[in-house]
Amino acid sequence: MIKKSYDIVIVGGGPAGLNAAINSADKDVKVAVFEKDREIGIPVRCAEATSEEALKKYAFIDENSICTPYNKFEFVAPNKTSVEMDAESMRGFVLDRKIFEQSLARKAAQKGVEIFTRAHVLGIENDNHPLVKVLYNGEQLQVNCQLVIAADGIESRSALDFGIDTTLSLKDSEPCYQMTLVNMDIPGDTLQFLFSSEFAPGGYLWIFPKSNNMANVGLGLNGSLKKQASPRELLERFVEANFPQATMVNSTAGGVASAKNLNELVKDNFMVIGDAGRMTNGLTGGGISTALASGKFAGKKAREAILEGDTSVKKLKEFEKYWNKNIGKDYRRFYHLKEAMFKVKDEDFNNLAAKFENVPPEKVTVTKLFTTLLKRKPSLILDVTKVFAGL
Amino acid sequence: MKSSFQILEILKWQEKKMIKWDQNRCDLCGLCVCVCPENVFEMFEKYLTIDQDKCINCEKCSIICPVTALSIQSKEAVND
Numbered sequence: 001m002i003k004k005s006y007d008i009v010i011v012g013g014g015p016a017g018l019n020a021a022i023n024s025a026d027k028d029v030k031v032a033v034f035e036k037d038r039e040i041g042i043p044v045r046c047a048e049a050t051s052e053e054a055l056k057k058y059a060f061i062d063e064n065s066i067c068t069p070y071n072k073f074e075f076v077a078p079n080k081t082s083v084e085m086d087a088e089s090m091r092g093f094v095l096d097r098k099i100f101e102q103s104l105a106r107k108a109a110q111k112g113v114e115i116f117t118r119a120h121v122l123g124i125e126n127d128n129h130p131l132v133k134v135l136y137n138g139e140q141l142q143v144n145c146q147l148v149i150a151a152d153g154i155e156s157r158s159a160l161d162f163g164i165d166t167t168l169s170l171k172d173s174e175p176c177y178q179m180t181l182v183n184m185d186i187p188g189d190t191l192q193f194l195f196s197s198e199f200a201p202g203g204y205l206w207i208f209p210k211s212n213n214m215a216n217v218g219l220g221l222n223g224s225l226k227k228q229a230s231p232r233e234l235l236e237r238f239v240e241a242n243f244p245q246a247t248m249v250n251s252t253a254g255g256v257a258s259a260k261n262l263n264e265l266v267k268d269n270f271m272v273i274g275d276a277g278r279m280t281n282g283l284t285g286g287g288i289s290t291a292l293a294s295g296k297f298a299g300k301k302a303r304e305a306i307l308e309g310d311t312s313v314k315k316l317k318e319f320e321k322y323w324n325k326n327i328g329k330d331y332r333r334f335y336h337l338k339e340a341m342f343k344v345k346d347e348d349f350n351n352l353a354a355k356f357e358n359v360p361p362e363k364v365t366v367t368k369l370f371t372t373l374l375k376r377k378p379s380l381i382l383d384v385t386k387v388f389a390g391l
Numbered sequence: 392m393k394s395s396f397q398i399l400e401i402l403k404w405q406e407k408k409m410i411k412w413d414q415n416r417c418d419l420c421g422l423c424v425c426v427c428p429e430n431v432f433e434m435f436e437k438y439l440t441i442d443q444d445k446c447i448n449c450e451k452c453s454i455i456c457p458v459t460a461l462s463i464q465s466k467e468a469v470n471d
Contacts, residue, residue: 036436045420120435155421155434168425175422175457223426223455231457253457255422 002141006032006114007306009132009145011121011158013040015097016274016291017151018104019059021113023299024149029306032143033108034119034134036152040105041098045254046288047178047216049191049208051092054289058296060107065100066093067210072190072361075369077353078197078346083369084190084361094191094208094216095288124148124161129311130269147302147311149271151295154255156276162267166278170223171342172259174203174285177231178218180210180250181243188212195349199238201225202342203285217243220256220285222342256285260335261328266316273298279327282335290327297322333383337370340380344373408448409466410441416460423452423461 008024010017013035025031037043049070055061071091076082105115122133122140130148134141150158159166186192192207199205202222209215219235229237232253239246257278265277273279273294280287301319305311352373356364370384410431417439424432429445432452453461 043419153421155424157424157430157433160430166425167428170426170451170455173422173426173455175455177457226454230459232459253418253420253422255420255425255455255457257425 002139003144004032004141005144006030007145008032008147008149008302009034009130009143010149010151011124011132012036012150012152012156012274012276013101013105013115013117014151014153014274014291015059015101015104015288016276016279016295017149018101018108019292019295020149020151020273020299020302021108021115021295022059022104022111023296024303024306025108025111025113026303027112029303030112030114031108032114032116032145034121034132034136035115035117036120038118040115040117041101043252044097045178045252046097047206047208047218048095048097048210048288049092050095050286050288051090053090053092054292055093058289058292059104061093062100062103065095065097065103067096068094068188070094070189070191070209072187074190074192075353076192076194077349078195079350079353081350081353081357083353083356083359083364085364085366085369086362087191090366094210096210097288121152121158124158126162126267126269146306147269147271149273149298149302150276151272151274151291152276154257154275156272159262159270159272159276162270164262164264164267164272166262166276168257168259168278170226172257172282173223174220174256174258175223175226175231176203176218176220176254176256176285177235178216178252178254179235179239179248180214181217181239181246182214182249183246184209184213184215184217184243186212186215195346197346199234201227205235205238214249222258256280256287258282258285258335258338260332261323265320265323266313268313268316269311271298271302271316271319279323279331281331282338283341284334290331293327294323297326330387333387336380336383337374337387340374340377348373408463409443410446410452411462411464411468412439412441413460413462414438416458418458418460420457422455422457426451426455 132143194205202225203220205219274291279290
């Protein structure tokens with residue numbers, strides 16, 4: 001058995017964990033990241049779109065990882081009527097996530113972070129300080145540390161070791177399936193969202209371009225509405241009917257937590273971030289920006305805690321409060337909107353699209369779309385305005 | 392409150408049922424790990440470990456699986 005010691009151990013080398021590492025490590029704070037896969041960045045279970053603002057605010061823009069920039073949205077109703085929206089203020093990039101995560105890893109390594117791949121965390125004991133047991137290259141490592149940050153994704157079990165219940169209800173789980181298709185003829189600057197109770201009950205289909213010729217095409221549906229056909233079968237049918245000329249170069253299954261973030265994000269010597277903390281946008285399922293944001297906030301607070309020698313729950317609660325004040329608040333509103341969207345029927349989408357069909361793209365806003373869609377729910381309209389108008 | 396008869400029925404049924412994992416279909420997405428209320432599943436490298444004894448047959452895993460890799464079947468079928 002090999003013994004090691006760090007100030008901070010991060011479980012999981014995705015965007016949340018690596019960004020936490022970048023923001024906590026330097027010569028005074030020793031950080032290790034344990035990633036169970038053999039390479040940083042794989043497998044990619046993601047539609048790969050994220051906003052420019054989030055990248056700038058919480059991490060950095062890595063030109064090499066950009067497949068294509070987007071500045072338009074297109075919403076397609078079940079009857080195929082579409083509404084185009086000029087989304088210059090929400091513009092962003094469809095990334096190559098593998099390249100992006102590897103550039104995060106390089107940055108972390110330059111700050112002195114030690115990254116272990118093929119390192120499977122078996123369990124964490126937490127008496128006075130955490131003891132992390134890791135299976136690495138066929139050997140067991142015993143890793144002592146002051147603080148553990150769990151960034152081990154949707155399948156996280158680390159939080160359980162600290163007594164945090166992470167179980168998701170079916171209605172807060174979105175089973176998804178995605179294919180990367182080539183020989184597509186699509187606008188490279190537009191993210192398309194398609195609504196259909198046939199293909200994606202309680203969710204949506206997405207077509208996110210990686211170029212004019214290639215796109216991530218996927219669907220996610222609400223777990224409580226899943227019927228006989230699986231997301232894979234539904235997507236196969238959709239692609240067959242709509243893109244018979246396309247060739248699949250990659251396919252992946254995945255899950256999104258469309259939940260509110262966990263009530264408890266910290267314990268003594270412990271923080272949980274990213275998908276593991278259920279920090280996804282419940283409405284869109286987007287999780288890259290929240291992973292980066294939670295990584296940054298948690299990393300900075302973890303560093304402060306180590307330097308002050310106080311990793312108590314009282315100290316770490318400052319992260320939880322900061323999160324809830326800055327992002328969690330909006331995300332609880334997204335969650336309420338998701339619940340409302342759940343009751344929207346195909347005909348409501350069709351009516352909405354008909355109303356906006358001839359409105360020029362620069363006049364369409366997300367706020368207008370939602371307020372029209374939810375006009376029978378005045379209590380939610382305030383939420384819509386607050387979230388999308390940035391109030 | 393369940394009657395003792397109902398409990399006995401459930402136990403008898405549980406006795407007969409198990410989770411069957413189809414490794415060839417599974418993409419290791421981890422959604423079953425999240426929805427399981429009894430923490431039956433754990434992902435380990437290319438495997439999904441299943442603690443059958445903890446299973447309460449709620450079937451959430453088989454409902455949620457995006458690729459129908461999990462099903463609840465009779466013990467005989469699973470052991471085949």
